[in-house]
Amino acid sequence: MVYRIYRLIMADIYYVGVDVGTSSVRAALVQQHGAILKIHTVPITVNNSNPDFYEQDSGEIWQAVCQSVKDVTCDIKDKTQIHGVGFDATCSLVVLDKDLDPVTVSPATGEDRFNIMMWMDHRAKEQADFINSHDHNVLKYVGGKVSLEMQTPKLLWLKSHMKSTWAKAAYFLDLPDFLTLKTTGQFSRSLCSMVCKWTYMCDGQTQGWDLNFFKAIGLEDLADNDWEMVAPGTECGRVSAAAALEMGLCESTHVATSVIDAHAGGIALVAAEAKTKQDLIGRLALICGTSTCHMCVSVDPIFAHGVWGPYYSAMIPGYWCAEGGQSATGALVDHVIKTHPAVNKNPDKNVYEWLEGILDEMAEKQSLCSSTFLTKDLHLYPDFHGNRSPLADPSMVGMICGLTLDSSERSLALLYLATLQALAYGTRQIIEQLTTCGHNITSVLMCGGLSNSSLFIQTHADALGVPVLIPQEQQSVLLGASILAATASGDYPDLTAAAVAMGGKARTFEPRKDVKRYHDQKFAVFKKMQSDQKDYKHIMSGM
Known part of the structure; x- marks a missing residue:
């Protein structure tokens, strides 16, 4: 359904921000200076197959993305006016086979459609405890303990408890990266997702995987890869021909490297009322x-x-x-x-x-x-x-x-x-x-x-x-996703400049x-x- 339309469409440049939350997908049409013109929301399924098991369907999510983007952009006759699209999503684990088809993470249903282990899935407690029992340098960067909500414990759980899934799986992606893959047809990994949820090491001088850590916990096969790590907001490609048809966009549209949903909200929030x-x-x-x-x-x-x-x-x-x-x-x-x-x-x-x-x-x-x-x-x-x-x-x-x-x-x-x-x-x-x-x-x-x-x-x-x-613009997560799109399009020199320009005003509540x-x-x-x-x-x- 349409969430709201509160301003006439007047500007010549627009961005689309897409937010995949826990229970819905939302898309927003945003003007160049941060005004949200239209929002469309599509509910998505959460499969709670066991008390600590929460799963989703990547196919359903993608269809919801396409539906919501089509709706918010339907009044734009000249789609070249839409300079960029940006995504954020929950930090959930997507499992695909070599043909990019879903592979189940649901032992209860066994349905391949449920191929996402959600952020709120708490099945990997034993694996998280095992990882935290070791003295790894990477733990220093996650507050001293890896959370069972992060990806390494979940991957270890899959390897231990769903051997057929592990054998069949060819790709493990964070949900934000799955969305840019579907949109561009190209693989890339957001530095945001990899650093925050996958223990990828980056300190501004050097970056890379701690191979000793992966070997110690039994996931050394995953560290042997050539993943491309891209900074948030950097262009990771253009909308592919197939995605353009599904989303109602043109192929020239810039696609921004994604972020986790909370980080999208953080980008917009910390920039509200900011000048520098x-x-x-x-x-x-x-x-x-x-x-x-x-x-x-x-x-x-x-x-x-x-x-x-x-x-x-x-x-x-x-x-x-x-x-x-x-x-x-x-x-x-x-x-x-x-x-x-x-x-x-x-x-x-x-x-x-x-x-x-x-x-x-x-x-x-x-x-x-x-x-x-x-x-x-x-x-x-x-x-x-x-x-x-x-x-x-x-x-x-x-x-x-x-x-x-x-x-x-x-x-x-x-x-x-x-x-x-x-x-x-x-x-x-x-x-x-x-x-x-x-x-x-x-x-x-x-x-x-x-x-x-x-x-x-x-x-x-x-x-x-x-x-x-x-x-003033309370849909900060959607605004953050559109700030990514504005950065990727080249309309602003960098993400910080885009955030400050689009962050907007705020109302203050004093203690x-x-x-x-x-x-x-x-x-x-x-x-x-x-x-x-x-x-x-x-x-x-x-x-």
Whole structure:
């Protein structure tokens, strides 16, 4: 369906940005200076064949890409006005045979159509633990531990558990690279994906695979290759004749080297209100979707345990990128709401607005200056899908303290508020880790579904104690993909120049001083719950 059209098409130069998220593909038509004119969204299937198994179909995704691109460009009569197309996608693993046909990663269904092991797939815990039991230099660049969400543990799982798939597979690609392959007909690998998710080493002086690492973990056959590594935004080819027919574009269209979806959002977010490259430092970008990624850049490499990176030129050329994250944020809010009995009492309106309205009424009845104070006796620990940062512990689980027999809509509203606050405290703990290790975070920028809630935004500003900026163009991930397209087309001298030119304005939410002490105390409870959970595990470890 068409998401929106909010400006008349007036400029002569356009770009197409394509974002492949967890549950949908979106394409946007973007003017040269960053105005998004039209968005089209196509849902895609997530196959949850076992509790920790999440799989997708690369064929379905490609068809969704073509459909969405055709729709947003259908009003452009002269397709040569579309100078470039850029892609971002989740960091999911695509498996193809020698003919580029899908090879299954689904032991439950055995269907070759499910040939993508998604980013959120957690089946490779044992393999991640095995890799982390070795003292490898590459682990230094992923916060000290490789995540089971990254590609090397997943590849090792496939090699160990799906031998027929391993034997049949000829190509393993990150999903962003699969999209540029399908569009150009040419193989190339994004430095963003390879450095961030495949342990490719790059420090600005030298780059390459650590062959000893791959040999030690039993994947030495994958390191023996001649993959072409390309910096994000660099042209990796033109739209092929076959893809041009499917996408409704012309063959002269430039195709940009892709990035991971969070990094696309990071590119656009850190550039909002920026005038120069130096303005990009000290900003923490939160890309809030099913999970939340926390992105910032620095001039020099800064190593922080539990924070992925530093990655050289993975997001902004010449800068080191650090990436923290929370494994379940939008997914957690949805889970908390959908599993509460009072959700069925929701009138026919936006559920978040409904709950926030209830909170305002409760605060007014209790003569409170803010609904913030309603959760004094209700505390939630948010790691329902493990902790990505800063603990890097996928075994962490969620906790709730303060439950009663109340099952009313008021109970749900309070639980909703406690969840938003807990997510803010998770970000605060990530900032603490970044700051301790040498970063200086002066502001936070947000995009994604949760950033549509003013309560979510203000809660973060208050809990973090720094301004939160919301870009005027809130579709930052799509804007980031179009910035890649603008760079590849040659309309801007480099990616940084394109980002600064297209980043746009932002609205600022300042922290409120009258709730600071309350959030400080709640944050202390948050950390105590985290510590208590570890103690409980220790107590029960002897069973």
